[in-house]
Amino acid sequence: xxxxxxxxxxxxxxxxxxxxxxxxxxxxxxxxxxxxxxxxxxxxxxxxxxxxxxxxxxxxxxxxxxxxxxxxxxxxxxxxxxxxxxxxxxxxxxxxxxxxxxxxxxxxxxxxxxxxxxxxxxxxxxxxxxxxxxxxxxxxxxxxxxxxxxxxxxxxxxxxxxxxxxxxxxxxxxxxxxxxxxxxxxxxxxxxxxxxxxxxxxxxxxxxxxxxxxxxxxxxxxxxxxxxxxxxxxxxxxxxxxxxxxxxxxxxxxxxxxxxxxxxxxxxxxxxx
Numbered sequence: 001x002x003x004x005x006x007x008x009x010x011x012x013x014x015x016x017x018x019x020x021x022x023x024x025x026x027x028x029x030x031x032x033x034x035x036x037x038x039x040x041x042x043x044x045x046x047x048x049x050x051x052x053x054x055x056x057x058x059x060x061x062x063x064x065x066x067x068x069x070x071x072x073x074x075x076x077x078x079x080x081x082x083x084x085x086x087x088x089x090x091x092x093x094x095x096x097x098x099x100x101x102x103x104x105x106x107x108x109x110x111x112x113x114x115x116x117x118x119x120x121x122x123x124x125x126x127x128x129x130x131x132x133x134x135x136x137x138x139x140x141x142x143x144x145x146x147x148x149x150x151x152x153x154x155x156x157x158x159x160x161x162x163x164x165x166x167x168x169x170x171x172x173x174x175x176x177x178x179x180x181x182x183x184x185x186x187x188x189x190x191x192x193x194x195x196x197x198x199x200x201x202x203x204x205x206x207x208x209x210x211x212x213x214x215x216x217x218x219x220x221x222x223x224x225x226x227x228x229x230x231x232x233x234x235x236x237x238x239x240x241x242x243x244x245x246x247x248x249x250x251x252x253x254x255x256x257x258x259x260x261x262x263x264x265x266x267x268x269x270x271x272x273x
Contacts, residue, residue: 021093024101026116028093031084037222041229049228049240051080051258053221054267055091059251060129062098062109072106072129075267076117080258083122085221091117092250136268138193138245140171143203152212155226159212161205162198162235169197169239174210175272177244182217190220190246191270192227198237220246224256232260241265247272 021028038044055076064070074095078086094116103109110127117125152159173193180187192210194201209230213223228242241259245268253273257265 018089018093021097022100023097024112025097026094026112026119028090028097029116029120030087030090031120031122032087032219033084034080034082034221037218038225041226043225043229047080048232049080049225049258049260050263051224051256052264053078053080053085054255054257054265056248056253056255056267056269056273057091057095057251058248058253060095060098060109063100063102065102065104067102070106072109072131073133074110074113075128075130076113077126078117078121079123079125080221080225080256081123082125084120085219086117086120088252088254089250092252095252134269135271138171138173138191138268138270140173140193140195141203143172143174143207144176146204146207148204148207150208150211152208153215155212155216155230156209157230157234159205159209160231160234161202162200162237163202164199164236166200167198168200171195172201172203172206174207176207177210177223177246178214179220179223180215180217182219185217186249188220188246188249189272190244191272193241193243193245194227194231195239195241195243196231196235196237197239199235201231201235201237220244220254221256224258228258245270245273 057074060074061069061071106129110129113127175191177190177192178187224242224244239261243257245255246253
C-alpha cells in the first residue's frame with residue numbers, strides 16, 4: 001500500500017537508514033500532500049497557475065527477456081494539479097527496485113511506472129522512456145554576471161522591483177539557484193528561468209531575490225511556486241512562466257514549471273544535469 005505523509009512526519013524516508021528493495025516494489029513510494037506548503041504562501045484549490053513537475057531518472061535499468069539488462073532514461077511528468085508530490089528518496093528506491101526484476105518489454109516497465117506514480121500522486125502521471133542525451137541551453141539573458149551585493153539570506157518578496165513605465169516581453173535566467181531540502185538540509189542547486197510579459201523586472205533585484213533562497217528550506221516544487229507567487233504580486237506581469245532545472249541527486253533531477261500561459265514545457269538537459 002502506498003504511503004501518504006506530511007513534511008514533518010517521522011516516517012519520511014529521507015534522513016533514515018535505508019533498506020533497499022531487491023526486486024520491484026511499489027510500496028516504497030511516499031506521497032507528500034501539496035496543500036501544506038501552498039497554504040503557507042496563501043494558495044487555495046483555485047491555483048493562479050498551471051504547471052508540471054518534470055523528473056528525469058538517468059539510472060533506470062531492468063532485466064529484459066533472458067534476464068539481459070536494459071538501460072533507459074525515464075521522463076516523468078507530474079501535473080501541478082495532483083494532490084501529492086512524490087518524496088524523492090522513495091522514488092529512487094522505487095526505480096532502483098526494477099534493477100533485478102524481469103519485464104517482457106519497455107512498454108511493461110512504462111505501464112508499471114505510470115500506474116504506481118499516478119496512484120501515489122493522486123492524479124494522472126505521464127512517463128516516457130528514452131536514450132536521448134542532447135545538451136541544451138536556456139533561452140534569454142543570463143543575469144549571473146551582474147555586479148550585485150547579496151546579503152539577504154531570508155526569502156523576501158520585497159527585493160523584487162519592476163518598472164511599470166516600461167512594458168517588455170523577455171526571458172531571464174540564472175544558474176545560481178540554491179535551496180535546502182526541508183528534511184535533510186542538504187543543498188539543492190539548479191538553474192531558474194523567468195519568462196514574462198509586463199512591467200520590466202529589474203534583473204539585479206531578481207538576482208538578489210533568487211540568491212536569497214540559498215538558506216531556504218523547502219521542496220523544489222514549493223520553491224518554484226513561491227517564486228511564481230512573489231513575482232506575480234510584486235511585479236504584476238500579464239504573462240509569467242517560472243521554470244527551475246535542478247541538478248540531479250541519486251540519478252534523478254526534478255524540474256518544476258509553473259505558468260499562467262503554457263502547461264507543457266520542453267524538457268531540455270542542461271550542462272549541469
